[in-house]
Amino acid sequence: MKEGFFDFKLVRRRFKRPFLTGNGLIDVIDRILLRTQSDQGTGYGEIAPWPGFPTESLPEVLEILRAAQGNLSHLLHTVEAMRGLPCLRAALSSCRHWDAINQLPVTLLCAGLCDATATNLDAKIFAGYKTIKLKIRPETTFAEIDALLYRFRGQLRLDANGSLDLTAARAWAEFVRQQPRIDYLEQPLPVGHAGYASLGPDKIAIDESFLTPGGVTWAGPIVVKPALVGDWDEFITWRQARQGPLIYSSTFETAIGRQGALWLANHDSSNLPVGFDTLDLFENDARDRHTPGPVAENLANFDWEKFWLDLT
Ligand SMILES: [Mg+2]
Numbered sequence: 491m492k493e494g495f496f497d498f499k500l501v502r503r504r505f506k507r508p509f510l511t512g513n514g515l516i517d518v519i520d521r522i523l524l525r526t527q528s529d530q531g532t533g534y535g536e537i538a539p540w541p542g543f544p545t546e547s548l549p550e551v552l553e554i555l556r557a558a559q560g561n562l563s564h565l566l567h568t569v570e571a572m573r574g575l576p577c578l579r580a581a582l583s584s585c586r587h588w589d590a591i592n593q594l595p596v597t598l599l600c601a602g603l604c605d606a607t608a609t610n611l612d613a614k615i616f617a618g619y620k621t622i623k624l625k626i627r628p629e630t631t632f633a634e635i636d637a638l639l640y641r642f643r644g645q646l647r648l649d650a651n652g653s654l655d656l657t658a659a660r661a662w663a664e665f666v667r668q669q670p671r672i673d674y675l676e677q678p679l680p681v682g683h684a685g686y687a688s689l690g691p692d693k694i695a696i697d698e699s700f701l702t703p704g705g706v707t708w709a710g711p712i713v714v715k716p717a718l719v720g721d722w723d724e725f726i727t728w729r730q731a732r733q734g735p736l737i738y739s740s741t742f743e744t745a746i747g748r749q750g751a752l753w754l755a756n757h758d759s760s761n762l763p764v765g766f767d768t769l770d771l772f773e774n775d776a777r778d779r780h781t782p783g784p785v786a787e788n789l790a791n792f793d794w795e796k797f798w799l800d801l802t
Contacts, residue, residue, distance in 0.1 A: 491586045494528030494562040498555050499801050500548070501744065504773045510606050510625065512542030512651035512677075512698055520548050522555070523746055525798055526562055526585040533585030534794055536747030537577045538717040542651070542698055545577045545718055554578065576702050576720040583722035584750035591753040592792070598738075598755055600786040601647060603767040608638060614767075619784045620644040621673070621763045628653055632665050639671055649676040652698055656685040666693050673762075674711050695737065703728035710734060713765070716751035717741040726757055739765035742772075745779035745789065745797060752788045776800065 501521050508515040522537040539545045554575075558565035569575055569582065584591065602619030604611055606627065614622055624638065626648050639646060654662060659678035666675045676695040679685050686694070691710030700712045702720040714736050719725050729736065738755035740748065748766065755764050769782035779789060779797065 491526060491528045491530045491533065492563055492566065494526060495560050496524060496526045496555075496558070496562045496565055496585075497560060498525070499523045499798075500552070501775075501777065501801060503742070503744070503775055503777060505771055506773055509771065511540070514541075516541060519742055521744060521747070522548060522551055522581075523744065523798070523801065524555075524581050524585060526582075528562055530586070531589060532795070533588035534746045534798070535581030535584035535588075535750065536717065536743050537581045538741045538743050538747050539577050540715065540718065540741040543701060543715070543718055545701065546575050551575075551578050576718050579721045580717050580719055581747075584747070587722065587750070587753070591750050591788075592790075592794075594753070594756070595790060596752045596756040596786075596788040598752065598766075598786045599761075599763040600766050600784055601763040602784065603765070611638065611642060615642055617783060619767070621647065623647040623649060623765060623767075625649050625651065626653075626662075628655075628658060635665070635669075635672075639669070645671055645673050647673045647676060647695075649697070650678045652677050652680040652683075654678045656683070656688070659685060659689055663689050663692075663694060676711075676713060691734070697739070708734070711737060713737045713739050715739050715741050716754040717743060717747055719754075722754055725754070729758065735760050735762055737762050737765060740768045742768045744777040745792075746794075748778075748780055749788050749792075752786060756788075 502518055504518045508517055524535040526533045537551050554568055601621040601623045602614035604622055604624045606625045608624055621644055662675050662678055666672045674693045674695040677697045681699045695711035695713055696708050697713035700706055701718055703725055736758055764786055766786045769778045
């Protein structure tokens with residue numbers, strides 16, 4: 491995939507109700523969908539940054555794409571000559587691997603995503619999720635989590651989105667380590683907080699603190715967002731040399747980004763439930779095409795050209 495053409499579409503997706511991220515509530519999310527055409531055929535990718543993660547912004551990507559004027563080799567040379575751009579590199583990886591992405595069926599267990607107050611917990615239990623992810627805040631109590639574990643007999647994952655101080659993080663780490671039905675506590679402290687060293691890696695996962703493999707030495711679980719991770723071939727090479735568990739997680743992609751992200755997750759032998767319970771959260775815009783539920787599957791025999799043409 492060196493010579494060829496590319497085009498792109500900017501799409502805006504509106505959440506049914508404001509969605510809580512590590513950076514506060516959001517109503518809409520913008521994505522750039524990319525299509526490449528080369529001697530290797532047609533490929534699709536999605537540039538899908540996520541609030542709270544220090545990637546390039548969509549305006550930066552738009553500037554690069556517009557400057558390359560649809561010329562694929564021009565675009566690839568520009569990206570090669572620049573630093574960073576993890577979202578654009580991930581999207582180009584998806585384009586490059588698109589044939590493979592659509593060849594193998596993917597079936598992965600998926601964790602259910604509860605809102606901040608767990609009001610949708612019963613719906614997730616009813617849908618059959620065996621692992622539930624829940625956001626915690628500084629005011630969340632251990633008793634609330636114990637009550638949840640009483641209602642729900644599966645595994646729990648807790649995500650603090652960097653909102654705790656070191657004293658609270660230590661107490662939560664101890665709580666989580668004593669409870670076999672909690673997989674881990676995700677991002678207890680802010681990015682770069684020195685307290686991670688004293689918390690230790692056991693059942694402490696990092697998410698916002700991980701972007702791309704370069705220089706990461708955390709031995710505990712790492713949450714990987716395929717859309718933010720940079721070049722996928724470099725990531726796969728790094729993954730093969732790493733021992734600790736990885737959990738693959740969505741950035742609320744459209745069908746294009748999800749199809750590629752599930753392919754990358756499927757490369758991993760750790761088989762931990764993925765965090766892709768992100769369908770049905772948007773107003774109906776026909777950009778979700780996968781089936782929601784406790785098993786995340788990719789699309790087989792899907793007409794991607796029609797999907798692209800139908801995008802407005
Ligand atoms: Mg997280």
